[in-house]
Amino acid sequence: MFTDHRLIAFETIIIKEVRRFMRIWTQTMLPPVITISLYFVIFGNLVGSRIGEMGGFRYMEFIVPGLIMMAVIQNSYSNVVSSFFSQKFQRSVEELLVAPIPNYVILSGFIAGGMARGLCVGFIVTLVSLFFADLPLYSPVITISVVLFTSLVFSLGGFINAVFANNFDDVSIIPTFVLTPLIYLGGVFYSIELLPPFWQLVSRLNPIFYMVNTFRYGILGTSDIDVAWAFAMLVLFAVLLFGACIWLLRRGTGIRS
Amino acid sequence: MTVAISVDKLEKTYASGVVALKGVSLEVEQGDFFALLGPNGAGKSTFIGILSTLVRRTDGDVRIFGRNVDTHVYRTKLDLGVVPQEINFSQFEKVGDIVMTQAGYYGLPRKLAAQRTEKYLKQLGLWEKRDTRSRLLSGGMKRRMMIARALVHEPRLLILDEPTAGVDIELRRSMWDFLLEINRAGTTIVLTTHYLEEAEQLCRNIAIIDEGRIIEDTSMKKLLLELDTHAYILDAEADLDLDLRHDEPGLSLRKVDSHSIEAVLSGGRDINSAIAVLDRLGIRIVSMRNKANRLEQLFLSRLRASENGGD
Ligand SMILES: Nc1ncnc2c1ncn2[C@@H]1O[C@H](COP(=O)(O)OP(=O)(O)OP(=O)(O)O)[C@@H](O)[C@H]1O
Numbered sequence: 001m002f003t004d005h006r007l008i009a010f011e012t013i014i015i016k017e018v019r020r021f022m023r024i025w026t027q028t029m030l031p032p033v034i035t036i037s038l039y040f041v042i043f044g045n046l047v048g049s050r051i052g053e054m055g056g057f058r059y060m061e062f063i064v065p066g067l068i069m070m071a072v073i074q075n076s077y078s079n080v081v082s083s084f085f086s087q088k089f090q091r092s093v094e095e096l097l098v099a100p101i102p103n104y105v106i107l108s109g110f111i112a113g114g115m116a117r118g119l120c121v122g123f124i125v126t127l128v129s130l131f132f133a134d135l136p137l138y139s140p141v142i143t144i145s146v147v148l149f150t151s152l153v154f155s156l157g158g159f160i161n162a163v164f165a166n167n168f169d170d171v172s173i174i175p176t177f178v179l180t181p182l183i184y185l186g187g188v189f190y191s192i193e194l195l196p197p198f199w200q201l202v203s204r205l206n207p208i209f210y211m212v213n214t215f216r217y218g219i220l221g222t223s224d225i226d227v228a229w230a231f232a233m234l235v236l237f238a239v240l241l242f243g244a245c246i247w248l249l250r251r252g253t254g255i256r257s
Numbered sequence: 258m259t260v261a262i263s264v265d266k267l268e269k270t271y272a273s274g275v276v277a278l279k280g281v282s283l284e285v286e287q288g289d290f291f292a293l294l295g296p297n298g299a300g301k302s303t304f305i306g307i308l309s310t311l312v313r314r315t316d317g318d319v320r321i322f323g324r325n326v327d328t329h330v331y332r333t334k335l336d337l338g339v340v341p342q343e344i345n346f347s348q349f350e351k352v353g354d355i356v357m358t359q360a361g362y363y364g365l366p367r368k369l370a371a372q373r374t375e376k377y378l379k380q381l382g383l384w385e386k387r388d389t390r391s392r393l394l395s396g397g398m399k400r401r402m403m404i405a406r407a408l409v410h411e412p413r414l415l416i417l418d419e420p421t422a423g424v425d426i427e428l429r430r431s432m433w434d435f436l437l438e439i440n441r442a443g444t445t446i447v448l449t450t451h452y453l454e455e456a457e458q459l460c461r462n463i464a465i466i467d468e469g470r471i472i473e474d475t476s477m478k479k480l481l482l483e484l485d486t487h488a489y490i491l492d493a494e495a496d497l498d499l500d501l502r503h504d505e506p507g508l509s510l511r512k513v514d515s516h517s518i519e520a521v522l523s524g525g526r527d528i529n530s531a532i533a534v535l536d537r538l539g540i541r542i543v544s545m546r547n548k549a550n551r552l553e554q555l556f557l558s559r560l561r562a563s564e565n566g567g568d
Pocket residue numbers: 257271272273275276277295296297298299300301302303304342
């Protein structure tokens with residue numbers, strides 16, 4: 001039981017966020033689980049059996065970590081962007097803004113909500129993947145911490161998107177035109193060793209590439225990159241985005257006139 | 258006497274360039290029931306928005322119970338409850354959840370939040386609706402829910418932005434009774450309204466705002482006294498085919514229909530003189546009421562005066 005008013009407010013926001021995505025679970029939880037299960041069946045099982053090995057593992061085992069990561073990224077991001085934008089749209093964000101809640105608590109509440117959904121979907125997808133592949137879980141610490149950080153970073157991204165969004169199109173533009181391509185090109189389906197040198201270089205500019213690879217390293221123990229460097233980058237992103245969100249909230253961008 | 262609201266030279270220019278407030282200074286005393294009156298677009302909601310921090314002011318000072326809202330954010334927000342003009346709750350959530358959530362935002366522990374939610378939903382006649390999704394409430398119920406939500410943290414100051422817009426007479430009266438009761442119990446209340454009768458019924462003090470300026474700030478009594486004409490509709494007992502001519506100064510009588518007479522009194526004349534004259538004419542009055550709104554007349558005359566005198 002919390003007694004500090006900030007902790008109570010934080011808990012309240014999380015409860016509200018979780019209640020929201022559970023209430024509309026057919027829109028929030030079911031579709032990603034179905035889509036990614038289809039990836040497992042089609043790419044992993046049917047096509048994968050013809051591809052053979054990738055990075056020293058069965059193709060199925062190679063793509064599972066990437067697909068789990070994809071679920072975490074998309075769901076963390078879209079939970080925060082839709083929830084915060086719809087609160088702006090319905091003006092119920094005013095309930096938060098008139099209350100004595102510091103900005104960092106508001107932000108943390110939404111971020112925790114986004115992470116809750118990202119991790120929930122990620123967990124379900126992981127369970128489903130166990131029907132198709134054995135995951136050795138090479139390093140639980142790396143695996144779990146990279147998932148947490150990735151989920152955090154993309155929840156923050158979703159928040160910034162929502163602050164600037166003025167209509168429902170603005171909510172789907174970034175996920176469709178930026179996030180999805182970056183995920184697909186981030187080495188979910190292939191090892192970048194297969195690419196010509198130039199495209200390997202380009203791939204290395206994609207932050208999602210590092211997240212997917214670190215996660216894969218945590219599970220399989222194999223990676224295209226330096227894991228320490230990937231973590232440093234994740235932490236840096238998280239700090240910068242958190243700072244940017246706080247700055248936007250303080251200015252009242254998109255929420256106070 | 259503690260001052261509940263004290264604003265000084267408040268200015269607001271929106272990003273669009275609209276100047277909504279042009280140097281508003283105002284004080285509302287603790288325990289007061291205060292009306293803020295003004296036509297559409299006068300700046301009432303902007304003023305309230307600034308008090309609740311939803312609108313950022315361009316210039317000026319705001320104090321709530323003597324505390325600066327910039328330096329005492331937590332305390333001043335805790336002291337304030339706002340019922341907005343427009344609906345601003347999630348349409349998909351249940352009534353009880355909305356009020357509970359607001360309590361949580363204000364830092365009330367769950368048990369207390371649940372007690373308060375029950376208390377205020379009951380007081381506002383919405384307890385049976387606690388599990389209903391808010392979008393299924395009627396317009397009047399939505400307003401009452403917003404009142405319950407604003408009270409859940411028991412603020413010392415309650416501000417209502419046109420709380421009875423679109424609410425039927427019966428419900429309006431019960432809302433008035435409710436507001437008078439919590440005012441008697443010590444809550445300072447400020448409301449904006451277009452129903453001038455409302456201000457007259459409820460409020461002790463009043464300010465009139467027009468085009469972002471306060472053009473009148475006085476007690477309701479004084480304001481009403483300043484009016485030099487009062488109009489009443491008098492209902493007569495029998496059919497009226499009598500002559501209404503008389504020689505009483507400051508009184509004019511006019512037949513409205515077969516049963517009623519309009520009496521306009523001016524120059525400090527009171528209703529007794531009208532009744533005396535009618536009595537002499539052999540007309541018995543069975544009931545009477547205020548004609549339309551004296552405030553309305555006053556309101557118009559003030560606006561005219563400020564237009565002629567101002568700028
Ligand atoms: N968010 C906004 N952006 C730009 N202009 C605004 C905004 N909100 C209000 N205004 C303008 O500011 C002026 C004052 O508006 P306000 O809502 O304060 O009036 P009001 O007295 O509450 O009117 P009403 O009785 O119709 O509710 C109007 O000209 C309005 O168009």
